[in-house]
Structure formats: structure tokens, C-alpha cells
Amino acid sequence: MKKILILSSRIPYPLIGGDRIRIYNTGKVLSRGYKVDLACISEGEVRKEYVEELKEIFHKVILFSYPGSKFRWNAFKGIFSNEPLQAHYYYFPEVQNWIDKNFGSYDLIFAHHIRTAKYIEHIDRPKVVDLHDAISMNYLKAVKKVNGLWRLIYGIENRRVLPYEIKTINCFNRSFIVSDVDRNYFIEHGADQEKIITIPVAVKDEVINRSPQVKEKNQIVFLAKMDTLANRDAAIYFAKKVLPLLKKENKKIRFIIVGARPPKEVLNLGKIEGIKVTGFVKDPYEYLEASKVVVAPIRFGAGIQNKILEAMALRKPVVTTSLGAQGIKGKDGEHFLVADRAKEMTEKILSLLEDREKRESVGKKARALIEKEYTWDTIGEKFLTEIEQII
Structure with missing residues (x-):
């Protein structure tokens, strides 16, 4: 051999x-x-x-x-x-x-x-x-x-x-x-x-083969390794620019930041009402499964974002930026939603939060794409x- x-x-x-x-x-x-x-x-x-x-x-x-x-x-x-x-x-x-x-x-x-x-x-x-x-x-x-x-x-x-x-x-x-x-x-x-x-x-097999049993909560999640500059920037941007707009329409919405090694700037976001920073957790996918929407507000970087593919594999609707969607063989509005400005991202997240059938439709098509390509x-x-x- x-x-x-x-x-x-x-x-x-x-x-x-x-x-x-x-x-x-x-x-x-x-x-x-x-x-x-x-x-x-x-x-x-x-x-x-x-x-x-x-x-x-x-x-x-x-x-x-x-x-x-x-x-x-x-x-x-x-x-x-x-x-x-x-x-x-x-x-x-x-x-x-x-x-x-x-x-x-x-x-x-x-x-x-x-x-x-x-x-x-x-x-x-x-x-x-x-x-x-x-x-x-x-x-x-x-x-x-x-x-x-x-x-x-x-x-x-x-x-x-x-x-x-x-x-x-x-x-x-x-x-x-x-x-x-x-x-x-x-x-x-x-x-x-x-x-x-x-x-x-x-996407790793453990994610593909999961059978989610978790009930949806009124929350949004961002899952990423938090010690990288791009992910840190994304978490801070969403917490300070997008979440306040969301709260005007959905006062009880929660934003969960999940990922290992969050720096001080990210940990401090946990002091804001409605935000939770978990740090490392043994099973981060439970947070994705329990969330109505997964976000990936990436503003710079390269390659394909693994965190987006994993959420799609779990049949979760993802709202990301054009950069976050870059390289993924999917269509905006069908397999994920794309928004590059805070107001636009807010509107697209709200459209999912308020429409269960839309969430399920996007999630189902996302999963099919993962099974075919990733x-x-x-x-x-x-x-x-x-x-x-x-x-």
C-alpha cells in the first residue's frame, strides 16, 4: 500500500x-x-x-x-x-x-x-x-x-x-x-x-446525520470560531448595527454568539440586553437547531464559510452577506438570503422570523443543496x- x-x-x-x-x-x-x-x-x-x-x-x-x-x-x-x-x-x-x-x-x-x-x-x-x-x-x-x-x-x-x-x-x-x-x-x-x-x-458527517428534536426559540444565532478577526468583526457588527433595528420590531428577540475563544470585545457584547456569548460549548449545533434564523454577517474574508454550510445542512435558513455566500453553489432567496446593509439584513431576517413556511422552505432547499454538493x-x-x- x-x-x-x-x-x-x-x-x-x-x-x-x-x-x-x-x-x-x-x-x-x-x-x-x-x-x-x-x-x-x-x-x-x-x-x-x-x-x-x-x-x-x-x-x-x-x-x-x-x-x-x-x-x-x-x-x-x-x-x-x-x-x-x-x-x-x-x-x-x-x-x-x-x-x-x-x-x-x-x-x-x-x-x-x-x-x-x-x-x-x-x-x-x-x-x-x-x-x-x-x-x-x-x-x-x-x-x-x-x-x-x-x-x-x-x-x-x-x-x-x-x-x-x-x-x-x-x-x-x-x-x-x-x-x-x-x-x-x-x-x-x-x-x-x-x-x-x-x-x-x-460538511462533516456528524452534522449531516443529526436528527434535530429541539423546539425553535425566538432567537438568532451566529456560530464561528471567535478568535479570528473576520468573525469578531461580524459578531460586533451584527450586535451593534443590526440587532437594535430588529428589536424595534421584535423586542424579545435574542442574539446568541456561539464559538470558542471569544476575545474581550466579543465577551463584552454579552452585557447588552438580549445577547448571550457562550464561548466553547460541547454541542454548538443545539443552538443552531433551536434558532429560527442563523446569521453570518461576514464583511471580509476568502474561501467558503463552513459555518454557513453547516447551518444549511441542519435545514436552517441563513442570512449572510454577498461575501459570505461567495463560492457557494446556491441562489439568494432560495438556498439562503443575502444582505450587505444593516437595514436590508434586518428586513430579510424579519421576513423569516414572521413566516414559518418560508423558514422551512429555505431550510429544506438548503439541505438538498448540501446533500448534492457538500x-x-x-x-x-x-x-x-x-x-x-x-x-
Whole structure:
């Protein structure tokens, strides 16, 4: 049996966030036909039960753990190079030495993100990279939304990431991206169109297979990993710009912000009447199932939003922005509702809150779209087909 090594810049467990879900399920799919090992880098110690869970999927799990101070020192040193800071942030000589000694025993190396591509760009071996989304496109929008140190960091990355992404695409056998929008952006900037393949995000089986028994409440939910700038901005924007308008028409409406690692700015939103910030919860999908409407008021970012697909899989009507809907093979008004201004978003949410049949109709069509386009059975076959062509 042929062997594949997957490189990850974080341990893909627990399954919080789209990147972890994608790495975990990619390994699960590839294990159908190959012996798959996982080498991952962790910022801080990793709980043993997480490693044991991964061993159920991967043949071997090779873990490199370092304190956060070493990652930050790496990033500081990266200031004086021409490569992205994040490529330096996750680069450790010990990891490089292990790869240099062991890559010959693998038939293919699968890097996740540009953060691990640096380790194998010089290696003469079949290699692919899952870029997930166009980070450089995200930075173009995000740099205008940040201040202080983050503005400096995003400014540096904004100049460096795109050339590095293009270089990576052109020197790897294949590069994967989650949406055609991101793919076309890369091609316009010099990427070899034969080497970059769109493989969308998929919804994990546990969500697809749920049988909701929860009764709807008069609430709206936003589910996301709260330590990212785009999600933090979305939560604050909705709480301060949209919710007050909603309350004028529906005084008892509640807004639930669900997701791990909320920063202080998001936690403070919980002080506003009608808002609850949960932080990490064991089963976040109970909140989605109990809500009449799911929102994803994303104002900048790239790729496909996993949180939107998960809500659609649960037959929930989603109201998002044109950016949030970007890359999803659905229609506004049929599979989800799109609104880019606070007043318009308010009107579309109210139209759902006041009409149960409309909520059910949108939710039903959303679910059908997920079953057709965004399950791991469908996406997994695309990964396997591409890998088979290389090895």
C-alpha cells in the first residue's frame, strides 16, 4: 500500500474550525486507499486523548510541540526576510530535519496551507498543497479593518503572501482551493491553471446525520470560531448595527454568539440586553437547531464559510452577506438570503422570523443543496481522483 504524509500547522482535533475539519476528513478519506501518516506542529501541549482520536484515522501521528514564545520568535525573525511571517511562525529546524530524513519513505507529501509548504518546497517528491482559500485576498480587505500591531502585521503579510502563494502553486504538483472565486484570483495573478484545482468545503458527517428534536426559540444565532478577526468583526457588527433595528420590531428577540475563544470585545457584547456569548460549548449545533434564523454577517474574508454550510445542512435558513455566500453553489432567496446593509439584513431576517413556511422552505432547499454538493462522500472522491493521477 502506498504511503502519504500529511503536514499540518496545527493538530486537527478537536474538530473546531473549518481547517481542522478539513485536515481530519482529508486524512479519513485518503486512508481508504493509502497508509496515511500525520505530522503536525502544535503551539503548546496537546492532550493525550486528542492524539488517541487521531490515531483512529492516521497510521502514525508525529507531533512537534513548542511553547508560544518560540513561534513568536520565529515570526520576529521573519520580518527580515521576503517570505510571509506565517511561514516563519510555523518553521522549526527539528521538523525540517525529520522531514528531510523521512520523506523518501512516502509516495506523496500533502501539505496543508502555505504554513507547511515551506518544509517541502525543495523536496523532489510528488507533493500537493491544500491552500484552503486565498489568504492574500483576505488580507486586501482585512488590512483596512485593523489597528495597532495587527495593522503592521497585516501590512507586511499583504505584500508577501500573494507572491508566495503563486510560487507554491507553480512548484507543487497540485494545489487545492475551496472556491472558483479564489482559484480565478490566483490565475489572474500568474498561477498555472492546470495545477490549481477547486475542491469545496464539505460538511462533516456528524452534522449531516443529526436528527434535530429541539423546539425553535425566538432567537438568532451566529456560530464561528471567535478568535479570528473576520468573525469578531461580524459578531460586533451584527450586535451593534443590526440587532437594535430588529428589536424595534421584535423586542424579545435574542442574539446568541456561539464559538470558542471569544476575545474581550466579543465577551463584552454579552452585557447588552438580549445577547448571550457562550464561548466553547460541547454541542454548538443545539443552538443552531433551536434558532429560527442563523446569521453570518461576514464583511471580509476568502474561501467558503463552513459555518454557513453547516447551518444549511441542519435545514436552517441563513442570512449572510454577498461575501459570505461567495463560492457557494446556491441562489439568494432560495438556498439562503443575502444582505450587505444593516437595514436590508434586518428586513430579510424579519421576513423569516414572521413566516414559518418560508423558514422551512429555505431550510429544506438548503439541505438538498448540501446533500448534492457538500458532503465528504462527494468531496472525498474528488480528492482521491486527484491524488490517484499523481501517484
